[in-house]
Amino acid sequence: MAEAEEAGDKRPSPEALLALAEREERGRGRLRVFLGAAPGVGKTYAMLSGARRLRAEGVDVVVGLVETHGRADTAALIEGIEVLARKPVPYRGRVLMEFDIDAALARRPALLVVDELAHTNAPDSRHPKRYQDVEELVAAGIDVWTALNIQHLESLSDVVSRLTGVRVRETVPDTVLEAADEVVVVDITPDELIARLKEGKVYLPENARRAVDHFFKPANLTALRELALRRTADRVDDQMVAYLRQNAIEGPWPTAERLLVCVGPDPLSATVVRTAGRLASGLNASWVAVHLDRPDARPLPAEVRQRLDETLRLAERLGAETARLTARDLPEELLRYARRENITQIVLGRSRAGLLARLMRHSLPDEIVRRAADIGVHIVTDAAAAMGRERRPRSKPEPRRLAHGLAGAALAVAAAVALGLGISHVIDLPNISMIFLAAVVLCALLLGRLSAVAAAVLSFLAYNFFFIEPVHTFTVAKPHELFALVIFLFVATTVGSLAGRVRDQAEMTRRRVVTTQALYDFSRKLSGTAKLEDVLWAVVAQVQGTIGGRILLFLPEGRDIALAASWPPEDQLEATEWAAARWAYVRGEVAGWRSKTLPKAQHQFRPLRTSQGTVGVIGVQPKDTTKPLAGEDERALEAILDQAAVAIERTRLVDETAQAKAAVESERLRSALLSSISHDLRTPLASILGAVTSLRDLGGRMPQEARDDLLAAIEEETRRLSRFVSNLLDMTRLEAGALDLARDWIDMADVLRAAMRSAATAFPGRAIDVRRQPGAMLVKGNAALLEQVLFNLLDNADKYAGRGTPTVVSLTREGDRVVLAVTDEGPGIPADQLDRVFDKFHRVAHGDGRAAGTGLGLAICRGIVGALGGTIRAESPVAEGRGTRLVVTLPAGEPVIEAEAKDGDAKEATT
Structure with a gap:
């Protein structure tokens, strides 16, 4: 048992098998990337050499685009291979020759060679970058070989710039390399590469000398080589782990790490994101980029907000999830989110803060380091940030808003001066500064913090000029009044700033409440909308x-x-x-x-x-x-x-569910129809065939009584077969709306007598007790169809009621309704099937488990009665736990024409 359990645990990883299935998706091509540390290592040469070998083996190989850079040995490898013509693209007065993706898709070779994966396409091209062209080709089912230098990877571009001093402008997301089916490392030593460069095998002589002096230094090449080998080693490790998981091979799996990186609007955040991307790649870890914001934060300027959005998109390109958090205590909210998302390491950036900032408050990295007891924290600094404190981005007020704020401050202070002068002529008010303080608060509440600060300064000057001795000057005679004036300025500025901040927070809260309410209303609207068209217009x-x-x-x-x-x-x-x-x-x-x-x-x-x-x-x-x-x-x-x-x-799932339900119901009806046909056609036909065969073979030697019994059996089975076929045809006409419903005034007593005559012939051994209320029972309907309804009800009672038990038929009038009921003393109908007995092909089983009838009779009754404006229902049990009553209710009436005719007859008889 233990061995079985142990063997049962050794199962392939479902996630690994799913990833393998996705990579082997039918119709998708394969991507091979030739990766090198620097230009000139031989990526293109190795790629073309392999392509020539495959072409010699009969593979359809086409060169979509290859840059030889004047290398004769590379150009020689292209000879004999079909090369697609490049597409001319006009740009700023000249023509750029670009890769023609449409021609490649139309040619559709087995293998397409496309060089320089990180190339930026000409403006107005279908895709801005060539790697996007390659992705479309692979998705179309074409195998692609391409080449890439390690410095063009997005997550390594800043490292390469710092190492070599050369800024990398063309980059490729790391996910492109991770999605490649094969990565081939083309590697040579730095000394060999420099030698090739000096020999003119990489660039032209003049370009080669500049390259050796700048980029192609031994230290730079060694660092780039290490980056290429490390990234390839990480990929090989990923492939090995995937293989082990797919084949259920035991081994120590890497510890599951999850990283979180804080993203802000400052330029350092891009460096922090790339650093986190490298850490996540090296640790084989998932990661999330989070932007923190306070609820009272002022909106960022457009260019700063754009930089923040670009940094978040950079994180997404590097494989991160993104999230936005809002809270007053940012460190606490960040750590709460980290623990909820099972974050093991946090990556933060820190710029040099000023002395006052360090004394007044702790920075976010300091607070995170102090509070994060169980989470690792990485602090990223930048050389540019180390040279001096980066200025915090501040939003500049709009000119119109600034003008309105200053004008409002001036008017408020002028009104305070006028009010103060007016009051001072009436009474001696010692604390007249309160009037100016009220003006400052009013400006803060109506116009914001900027207007409040301006009003505080103007109030300081106006209070000094108009109310402090000597008046009409800005000098202060008494020291205590100068002190009071300074205190007033401090209090007015502080109160105005606080009141303005409260106003800004209230405005931001109001906007967020409006947005939240709108989203809530939208959610409620969508939840109550069932039609797809209504959902689309609501969206x-x-x-x-x-x-x-x-x-x-x-x-x-x-x-x-x-x-x-x-x-x-x-x-x-x-x-x-x-x-x-x-x-x-x-x-x-x-x-x-x-x-x-x-x-x-x-x-x-x-x-x-x-x-x-x-x-x-x-x-x-x-x-x-x-x-x-x-x-x-x-x-x-x-x-x-x-x-x-x-x-x-949701709406599509509802539609699909309805379609699936209809398909299931259709299949059920089809099966029921086949079952009914196979039984109800085969049984009477077999009886008829047997009787006819007996009469043909033994007719002359059989007694007359036996021949009469066989003929009666043939007649009975023929009528049974006729009723079944008639029911099928009636059900088909009912569903198609083709049943003749020509209506006329009829007496239900006549319908009852006709149905009783048919029942006496069809069920000669069944006792039927008719209970009819005296008087005419007039309804507007179709006599033949109503006779069929009553006969079907009697047929149903005969099938399900026991032998020797009577069937009771009652016909009464209740107000404006005529009620026809057929009651039997059979075993009854289970409560859960009372409504289903009127469904097509539904049959209630006997006590021995067998079902009688075809399951169409009551369905036809419901269709006819409903078309005539009536209702039909089943009641069970009727008495002593047994019996079934089927009740038909039809609207009663009195024909106007007949009433007039009867009045005429009466007059004529009197005369």
Whole structure:
């Protein structure tokens, strides 16, 4: 048993198998990256050499783009291989020759060679970066070989700049290298590379001399070589761990680490994010980037907010999750979030603070280090920050707002002076400074802190000029009055600043309450909306009301997407808009305005993602496209899109559930129909066939009584078969709405007599007790159909009631309704099946488990009665725990024409 349990535990990791299945997704190509420490190590040469070998083996190899940089040996390797023509792109008066991705997709070779993965494409290209071209080719099922230098990795660009002094402008996200199926390291020693450089095998002689003096130094090349080998070693370790997990091989798994990095609006944050990305990559750890903010913080300037958004997007490109936290105690909130998310290490940046700041308060890194007893903390500094304290970004007031604040302060102080002078002529007020203090508070509450500070300074001067001896001068005669004046300035400034801060906090709280209430109302609206069309229009209206501008919403349609809703209504879109929307849907990435993909588009397209995948795409075009979305608008938009994605998925799941339920019901009915047909057709046909065969073979030798019995059996089974076929046809006509419902005034007593004659023939051994209320029972209906209803009820009673028990038929009038009831003394119907007995093909089993009938008779009754405006119901038990009563209720009436005719007959008889 122990061995079995031990063997049962040695199972492959489901996550590892899922990752393997995703990498081997059908129709996806494979990506091989030739990675080198620096230019000239032989990446392109090795790539082309391998491509030539495959071509010699019969593989369809095409060169999409290769830069030889004048190297003859590299150019010789291209000879004999098909090379795609480059695409000319006009740019600033000259023509750039770029890689033609459309030609590559149309050619669709088995292997495509595309050099220089980190290259930036010409403006107005489909993708800003070549690595995005390669990703599209791989997604299209084409194998791609490409080359990359280690300094172009996003997370290492700042390290390379610090080591070599050369700023790396073209970068590739680390996720591209991680997603590669194979990474081939092309490595040579620094001395060999410098020798090749001097021999002119890398650059032209003049360029080679400059390179040796700057970038190609032995120390730089050694450092780059170490970075390349370390990154490759990390990847090999990842592959080894994945292999072990996929094959259930035991071994010490790496400890699960999770990192958190704090992101701010300062330039140091980008360095902190890259450092955290390298730590996470080295530790094989997931990580999250968090931005902290206080509820009373003033809005950041547009350029600072844009820098913060770019830093968060950088973290996402490096593989991090992002989050925004708001709290008054930032260290406590950060640590609470870290413990809730199982964070093991925190990465912070610290710039040099001024002396006053260090004396007045602790910095965020100091507080985190002091309070984080069980979490590791990494402090990142920057050379630029070490040279001096970076100035904290401050928001500059708008000129109009500044003018209004100063003007309001001046008017408030002038009013205080006038009021003080007026009061001083009436009474001697010793504390007239309170009037000026009230003016300062009024400015703070109405116009903000800036106006309050300005009012405090103006009040200081006006109080001195008009009310302190000697008046009408700015001199102070008595020392205690100077002291009081200074105290007044301090109190007025402090009170004004505090009151202004309270006003700003109240305004920010009001805006957040409005946003929260709007999101809450939107959530309630979505939760009460069942139709997809209503959900789409609610989403479009909410987004438009939040950020303004133009809104587009796309939903999948087959293999493409279609415009499902827009505001204002749109009929035609440019090709760039469609391309960006399709990219956002297929790749699940932001595209269009202010993004890395198709930035020339007028809208920014964002995918609507759920756990099931991308359910749609929304495009937003703000009113002011020159500025990024404000932070509050961005957060509100993200919340709306999350709710919209869930609502769209919910409506689709409801539709799919209804379709699945209908499919199940259709399958059940089909099975029931086949079962009924196989039984109810085969049984009478078998009886008829047996009787006919007996009469043919033995008819002359059989007694007359036996022949009469066989003929009676044939007649009975033929009628039974006729009723079954008739029921099937009637049910089909009812569902198709083709049943003839021609109505006329009829007496239910006539219908009862006709049905009794048919029942006497069909059920000769069944005793039927008829109880009819005297008088006419007139209804407007179809006599033949109502006769069929009553006959079906009698047939049902005959099947389910025991032999020798009577069936009671009652016909009464109750007010404006005619009530027809058929009661039997059978075993009855279970309570949970009283409503289901009128469903098609539903049959109640006998005590021995067998079901009688086809399950169509009562369904036909319900259809006919409902079409005539009546109701039908089942009651069970009736008496002593047994019996079933089927009750039909029809609207009664009195025909006007017949009433007039009867009056005429009466007059004629009197005459």
